[in-house]
Amino acid sequence: MKFLFTVGGSQAAVFGVAPLAAAARNAGHEILVAADEPLMAAAASVGLPAVCITPERMRYGQESMTAAVRLDALLELTRVWSPDIVVGGLSHVPRVLAARLKVPYVRHIWHIAPMARRDRKAVEELRPELERLGVGELPEPDLFIDLCPPSLRPPGAPAARSMRWVPRVSQRRVEPWMYTRPEGRRRVLITAGTRNLMLDTAGSSLRTLVDELTGAGAEVLIAALPEAAERFGAELGDVRIGWIPLDVVAPTCDLAVHHGGATTAMTLVNSGVPQLIVPDNGYGKAVAEAVRDAGAALMVDKHRPRDGRSPDELITAGCREILSDPRYAERTRAIATETATLPTPAEVLRELEAVAAR
Structure with a gap:
């Protein structure tokens, strides 16, 4: 046929x-x-x-x-x-x-x-x-x-x-650190998909998030386009930034911060990874709400700050909450189990x- x-x-x-x-x-x-x-x-x-x-x-x-x-x-x-x-x-x-x-x-x-x-x-x-x-x-x-x-x-x-759902992304040479969990450290992935330069935030704001995560002892990976890696890499400190195969890396992560892409969200759910989602459009917001309502994510609407806190403060607070509360990971793993059937x-x-x- x-x-x-x-x-x-x-x-x-x-x-x-x-x-x-x-x-x-x-x-x-x-x-x-x-x-x-x-x-x-x-x-x-x-x-x-x-x-x-x-x-x-x-x-x-x-x-x-x-x-x-x-x-x-x-x-x-x-x-x-x-x-x-x-x-x-x-x-x-x-x-x-x-x-x-x-x-x-x-x-x-x-x-x-x-x-x-x-x-x-x-x-x-x-x-x-x-x-x-x-x-x-x-x-x-x-x-x-x-x-x-x-x-x-x-x-x-x-x-x-x-x-x-079967994860599929562009393939290149895979390095050992991509499929290996860091010993004694949590791993956090930050990505804005394949069309965006970076999460919709200034480099200084991204640095605030990175500093918060690394200060708490986490390893930070940033999946980014080459131009983003060139622009932000030098100022972000001890992080890996550039091409990162989401399908390979996801199972090694404890948290992912992303823009609300359905492919990104589903690949992370498939690997049981809880998420902090900062949607960049209406569709991303719908994705974020669905995963959040299932107990597998938190959403930060950067256009609607709350509690008198800025989006940057809400993002860092959300990351702390997810990493400290095992219920997010447990709920995500339950959805991953459903997906596997x-x-x-x-x-x-x-x-x-x-x-x-x-």
Whole structure:
């Protein structure tokens, strides 16, 4: 069979779909990943055969602005490589493509944030493209795969086939310190994902957090883009800063401070690591609230200081609380245990094969 996987937005979309795409390839199916140019390197880094369909990164919530270009590019691709099934994510453009091709459509996302309103708006904005292509009402997905553990799903989320989260990030040479816990010290990871220079705070504020953690005896790791490492590295003291493989390092950590990315949060949950989340947008806030409400994290909203304390003070206080209260780690490990019981990508693939064979 031929499986067409479509991704857009950030590298997180590539890493999220990679385990299922790899499972399909390992089972002997042909696969292609249709991606935006900024995501091509990420696809190559995890061994996925990817084809570029647009030069710029898709932004979820702005589908009407690029839908025609993306659809035409996908239709051109499928004229020479005809899929038996289309797998999409947050965007509904692949759903339109599947309806036009009259092949099954599978939606594959982590439903950790409420999306019903945004989905309705996106589908309505695609109506001109439906009319242009002669497609009537969009059918519902033939299968909805959710990477989010059931205990973290938002209220009212649609029924879905749960799938186990399998961490996947860009791969490079791994060093022993990455997979080894420091002896006699706790380890704290700080990251702002793959698109941000650093946590949305000035270098001096980051130094305050680092000083607080190292002063308490913790080892600090900062996963950062090269430009961030060059800019901040010299002033942050005794820390490791630069490329850090989250999938390898996470099991060695006692706490992570991050921006609220779903891939970051799920990889940490998967390893039983409690989190202090400083969301940098509305989606990150929804992720933070879900993990916080499950007892596995604290959230600091930098736009809403409380108790007369600054965001920096709240972040450092939150780190102290998580490291001193074992209940955060216990709750996170409970969710990790739940995640480990969910069907693997190889098991879920059998359902995709059945859908494609109808």
